Amino acid sequence: MAGKEDLTLLGLVVSPFVVRVRIALGMKGVSYEYVEEDLFSKSELLLASNPVHKKVPVLIHNGKPVCESLVIVQYVDELFAGPSILPTDPYERATARFWAAFVDDKLVPAWIGILKAKTEDERAEKATETLAAIDQVEAALAELSDGKAFFGGDSIGYLDVVLGSCLFWFEALRRMHGVGIIDSGRTPLLGAWAERFGESAEAKGVVPGADEAVQYAHKLAAAIAAAK
Amino acid sequence: MAGKEDLTLLGLVVSPFVVRVRIALGMKGVSYEYVEEDLFSKSELLLASNPVHKKVPVLIHNGKPVCESLVIVQYVDELFAGPSILPTDPYERATARFWAAFVDDKLVPAWIGILKAKTEDERAEKATETLAAIDQVEAALAELSDGKAFFGGDSIGYLDVVLGSCLFWFEALRRMHGVGIIDSGRTPLLGAWAERFGESAEAKGVVPGADEAVQYAHKLAAAIAAAK
CATH class of the missing domain: 1.20.1050.10 (Glutathione S-transferase Yfyf (Class Pi); Chain A, domain 2)
Known part of the structure; x- marks a missing residue:
């Protein structure tokens, strides 16, 4: 996918679920803004972006949030060029x-x-x-x-x-x-x-x-x- | 996907998870052999095909088992022509x-x-x-x-x-x-x-x-x- 992408990841360094998304974004070579959340005091942006689970990771792509690590990794894989993360078969x-x-x-x-x-x-x-x-x-x-x-x-x-x-x-x-x-x-x-x-x-x-x-x-x- | 497909579904009529797979196969218009399982006395085929969970549904495609309803529905969607089950966007x-x-x-x-x-x-x-x-x-x-x-x-x-x-x-x-x-x-x-x-x-x-x-x-x- 060409063009300018606006990507923000709401994360927590020690969350394995966040690590998944960071690895996936790294594999695709896309740059993103990383925002560390304090789960003891969640940001308004996190609560508004993931009102159902109120959890990280949330990937905000051009203003639209994607939640749940497995969903995000598949989204990243489908959206961006680069090595395929899921098998192609x-x-x-x-x-x-x-x-x-x-x-x-x-x-x-x-x-x-x-x-x-x-x-x-x-x-x-x-x-x-x-x-x-x-x-x-x-x-x-x-x-x-x-x-x-x-x-x-x-x-x-x-x-x-x-x-x-x-x-x-x-x-x-x-x-x-x-x-x-x-x-x-x-x-x-x-x-x-x-x-x-x-x-x-x-x-x-x-x-x-x-x-x-x-x-x-x-x-x-x-x-x-x-x-x- | 053209060609002859050998499809067997191990199921249970009242399982909502099996119903998902039957709807998906129906949407794609593919024919399959349906085998009703007795969960009080599971078949050897079920136990051998899904050794991890020992549960229905299992879709056996050309001898290879696919387990877990959400995984099967996505597999069916990706494999067969016909209306797209998952959104394309x-x-x-x-x-x-x-x-x-x-x-x-x-x-x-x-x-x-x-x-x-x-x-x-x-x-x-x-x-x-x-x-x-x-x-x-x-x-x-x-x-x-x-x-x-x-x-x-x-x-x-x-x-x-x-x-x-x-x-x-x-x-x-x-x-x-x-x-x-x-x-x-x-x-x-x-x-x-x-x-x-x-x-x-x-x-x-x-x-x-x-x-x-x-x-x-x-x-x-x-x-x-x-x-x-």
Whole structure:
């Protein structure tokens, strides 16, 4: 798509959902204004742009908001020239969408549950659920990558972006709670994939470090404690 | 797409998710073998085709399974000629995907919650949640349809298929529990839309009656009681 585009991304540096959109925009080589939101005091622009969920990311394109990370990534992929993020083959595209939905419906609620758990029992239960989900993703990687570097083949694609955006939180959970979600022993393929992803040009500059996630988790916990 | 296609749909007549796929296949005018599953005794083919979720619908295309209704509907739309199910404009497509996700993430769990509630209090809570979600969809219809007959404009599109597939269950919930999810007083636009949807050629023959849903709900309740 040629022409001048007015793009603003409402985000949060430590949100994996925002990271997805930043990787997608980076892959397409489009420039945008990035606005960091304070989720403890949401901006009027955020509330007006995403009145249904009141969440980041929101991509505002020529004044019109697009919400929900998977929707935004597909929008960016369809709109802008550059490398295709979703596979171009319809069956491979369906498979990538299936696993992206699995990540968001099964894996993400489980690992966020580790973070939010109020008791050690609950934390252990969510950890078990997370490992069961990631083991299914390990099996999917074996099947889908067919020995290639990424889910999408030789280069980063949709599912790499969707899962790769969570990796710095996995490392934060290891440091905070000793849960090894991706583990070179238990999930060797994902272990090697995660290293490749972290070193990729696509991840550089937009994926924060695990220390930032740990700090944010402590900030959240303090806010929750203060609200009691 | 020309050529001979081998299509088998593993389904359940009263599943709204299966109804979506049948409407999509009907819109494209493609023929397929329909296989009714017994969810109390799942077939080997279902378990082998959808090992992750073990759920219908599964569309088996030339021997390769596609799972998850929203993924299947998009696959069918991309693969076959005929009327476009998703909007062709990228922004409208993003909006349709956003609301389809809203239906599946917020509305569907709420109305299924009415059905599964173990106490009257829980049922009332899920009913309140369902009405709050449907009121947001009413507002979306006002904005998206712009006075036209359907979410998709003058003809049935993605979001019509996604939401329309739930309508016979809404009627079943009204009969069983007195919950008026779509109500000509509270949600006049959805009320008129639901009538148009029910009378459409797309819905005819694949959307079952509410009595079938009521019967299935009783069968489920009896099975759950027997398992206690």
